[in-house]
Amino acid sequence: MNPAIAKTISLLLLIVVGLLLRKALHKAEHHQALKILILNIALPAIIFVALMNTQMNADLIWLPLLAVAFNFAMLGATWLVLPRLYGIRSNGADMRTLLLLIPSLAPGMSCFPFLLEYVGKEAVALGGIADLGNKVYVLIFCYLLAMHWYFKQATAPKVRGRQRLKALLATLMKEPVNLAIFVALILLGFGLHFQDLPTFMSNPITMLSALMTPVILLFIGITVKFKWTQFRVIISLLLFRAGITFLLSGVCLLWMPGLSATLAIVAIVFPQSAVSFWPLAHISTVSAMEKHGRIGSSPTFNPQLALNVLALSLPFSATIALAVFSTNGFFLEIPNLFTTGGLLLVMAITPVLLHRMHMAKWRPARRKETLDAPQSQEERVAL
Numbered sequence: 001m002n003p004a005i006a007k008t009i010s011l012l013l014l015i016v017v018g019l020l021l022r023k024a025l026h027k028a029e030h031h032q033a034l035k036i037l038i039l040n041i042a043l044p045a046i047i048f049v050a051l052m053n054t055q056m057n058a059d060l061i062w063l064p065l066l067a068v069a070f071n072f073a074m075l076g077a078t079w080l081v082l083p084r085l086y087g088i089r090s091n092g093a094d095m096r097t098l099l100l101l102i103p104s105l106a107p108g109m110s111c112f113p114f115l116l117e118y119v120g121k122e123a124v125a126l127g128g129i130a131d132l133g134n135k136v137y138v139l140i141f142c143y144l145l146a147m148h149w150y151f152k153q154a155t156a157p158k159v160r161g162r163q164r165l166k167a168l169l170a171t172l173m174k175e176p177v178n179l180a181i182f183v184a185l186i187l188l189g190f191g192l193h194f195q196d197l198p199t200f201m202s203n204p205i206t207m208l209s210a211l212m213t214p215v216i217l218l219f220i221g222i223t224v225k226f227k228w229t230q231f232r233v234i235i236s237l238l239l240f241r242a243g244i245t246f247l248l249s250g251v252c253l254l255w256m257p258g259l260s261a262t263l264a265i266v267a268i269v270f271p272q273s274a275v276s277f278w279p280l281a282h283i284s285t286v287s288a289m290e291k292h293g294r295i296g297s298s299p300t301f302n303p304q305l306a307l308n309v310l311a312l313s314l315p316f317s318a319t320i321a322l323a324v325f326s327t328n329g330f331f332l333e334i335p336n337l338f339t340t341g342g343l344l345l346v347m348a349i350t351p352v353l354l355h356r357m358h359m360a361k362w363r364p365a366r367r368k369e370t371l372d373a374p375q376s377q378e379e380r381v382a383l
Helices: 003-020 028-052 062-085 093-101 112-118 121-154 162-174 176-189 199-209 212-223 228-255 261-272 278-291 303-325 334-372 377-382
Strands: none
Touching (some): 028 199, 028 212, 028 278, 062 093, 062 261, 062 334, 093 121, 093 278, 093 303, 112 121, 121 261, 228 261, 228 303, 228 334, 278 303
């Protein structure tokens, strides 16, 4: 079997194992224990290892900058489309959750295996350099954005401003993830990388970081809960995300016509990566803070929606990657990128528009039936 496909199936099987463990680990304290393991141990370890292994090539600085530009372009597109097309409330928990998730990328699990198998190590190295920009976005910007929304929800207007900034800084310094980033940046400032650490330090950190992928996939399987309506919306959103991404890749290739075939395929496949796990970590952190009584009128995020998006995004992204690599250079032609992106957008938008048109026709008739029907005493009181 193709190694890239085998790895994707292996990751999906971990979610299936989580589904099988649902009955055994169904209590809230079980879920909380897994969250603590992810947020306080595995996540800081993997971030520390990733930062300490960073090797930047000054000649390719445009790659991470391009990745960050993609993140912000997707953030803007998501912010514009979700309330206008999908009818998602602009200041609601679902909106904030999707704004954090959709622009993020997880190339390590959904892109690099395919690049390695179909293109080679050079493509993976280029993708890794581009991922530096994406990591800045998902680790720093997304965290600050999540905290901003949390304090906006949880803090009364009278204590905003300076006190709110102090609370944000205190939260930043207490989080294990941020401490790991801080220590890694200090060591990098002194010219130390992960391979320079003593073995008795690097080995346990490496083993702890290896927990991240299996534990979070098990956690998704244990806690994911799908409803057909939400499933349909998520698939539409993923189609929309893929369509916009193909269009952005086409613009990138138009803007830089002299790219090598390897860089061109990275520019096409890398942005099609599944959504990142880091926003889920930030969402879980905020949810944990809210459970300790620091919450306003409504939750900041919808953790269940985030889990469902993650569960569907991985197989969806793998399917896109397989399609790109199985068509003998079809997607290296710029017109084909724009055509595919347009078709995916049509597939995403058409069902949503038809559904909204149907609902618009149904509501007046339903309202008329309600007004014409005889009312009970309770109904008259309610009206």
